[in-house]
Amino acid sequence: MSVLRTPAGTVRWAGRDLGSWPVLVALAMLWLVFQAANPNFLSADNLVNLALQVAPLGVLTLGVVLVLLVGQIDLSTGAVSGLAAAVVAVGLSQQRWPGWLAVLVAIAVGAVVGAVYGWAFTRLGLPSFVLTLAGLLVTLGVQMRVLGTTGSLNLPFESWLVRFSQQAFLPDWLGYLLAAALTLTYPAIRLVERRRRAAAELPLEPGRDLAVRTALLAVATLLPTWYLQTNRGIGASVALFLLLVLVVDLLLRRTRWGRSVRAVGSNVGSAHRAGFAVRHVYVSAFVACSSLAALGGVMQAGRLAAANQGSGGSDTNLTVIAAAVIGGTSLFGGRGSAWSAPLGMLVVGTISSGLTLLNLDSAPRYIVTGLVLALAVTLDALGRRRAPATGR
């Protein structure tokens, strides 16, 4: 014997896996700089808007995180979101479908695109880079056809999708209730786990660490809730996005599917020999990614109350990949978390919103975002080279 008795996780703190800290530091610095340049930046009103802007693109990013985790890439999430926006707009304004049907059809279209990717990748062996590039072009073409000759459709303002995305905010009491519930659920789960670990005679993390983390969580949930609620509050679409992040995080960390996703991205040959159904894992990741992209497109259409040929266009496809990597998900597969989506998208959204407040055009936005991305990829590559095996 013996296995060194270290509480789970401590070595990683001391080691190189810095988790979400770099992006949190970057975010704090950006906020300080923009606040110094324009005192309105950290106003509750601007932050409420920022959250509303980030939510739909964050849903796209969440999907990209899944595809990156299996070691692949999807260049077409923006185009798929644009197609979904077109479908939902046509369904609502021309076909007069009920709202739920239009949304379901749009998401189903996304799922089909993902299924085609999964099939072509696993059965034909096409590289996902080229495959999704082809998908991007095809999807763009279909989006134009769906929109028809005008090339632009407005959503009826009274539809619940528009109201949900623009005007629906959590009532104050509900915001506080959810924040408090999150703050209390975490230590509750950890305490139950702690008791089981004690019974199994496994090393326990010091009670103080748990207390500190719970306190940090309380601040991180209650403070923004309070601050946003001094203005309009937490948008319903923002709440939906955060709910999706929590669900995906749980799936990735605590289910066999999540384990298979990380294993495939880390080493597909090993995952296969461990008995995982590797093809299914790839297909599920592509389908989840495109479906989330479609949902994000629907939310974006609702927020803008319109869909046009530019929906999900220009740089969206690439911005969400940048956001996932900035948030800490590796381009090399196997490493990352659902929280990369909100954190990374918040950085990208902050740069965009901060520069807009300074009345600057898109040029500095692209440049700054690009530099931050380069920084994130550098950290990613360094992390990958970490700890070459010693003692051979």
Added chain:
Amino acid sequence: MSDEAILAEPAAISLRGVSHSYGAVRALVDVDLDVRGHEVVAVVGDNGAGKSTLVGVLSGVLVPDAGEVVVDGRETQLTSPGLARGLGIATVFQDLALCEDLDVVENLFLGQEIRRGPMLDEVAMEREAQRLLAQLAVRVPSLRAPVAELSGGQRQAVAIARALLGEPRVLVLDEPTASLGVTQTAEVLTLVERVRDSGFGVVLVSHNLADVQAVADRVVVLRRGRLNGEFDADVASYEQIVAAITGVAPPGEAAR
């Protein structure tokens, strides 16, 4: 157990006339092999002799072009790694087949996670991992450290521990000491003996004859994909085995 008793025991797994080709390369030609409990069968041969291909067939990664695999007297098709595992054949591959980004516990239970309802039971897996590693006298810096942070010997130990997890009957090891230093090699060989003594059959693939003579009960030689001799490890001389590997008969003798 005496040698006679072991040989009288029915083979846990047998290959009968197995052949496999990669395109024009005939990697295995008409190979027979029996593995019983309580014995270490060494498979030796030069580079490219077909050893890893044989491991592929035993582990369900490769389906042979011809021949049959008999498990417990019944002919079987090992069409997937999961199936071979289910029949009690556990393999430690030459490249170890670990996932570097995953931690030790995650790797040990890869593909056979313990669940509690729909969720993974991390506590049960960590407890079991700790018990298993202690039993094998394996040291790792932390059960929750990514495998990328372990040394070569530690990785090898994790891969062997993983293979032993589901209580298999036959353990297949492909070149387990190839990348290890002297101390670590000795540790792995001790581990192999301990596994044999607890009743498993072990197939030890190697091209290191010192390792083989240290732990093997029986030595099977592969040369250019064909069987080229089978020896009792206690009796056979180093020269005899080398002769079978290289195909050059030692003076005055011929391989059986």
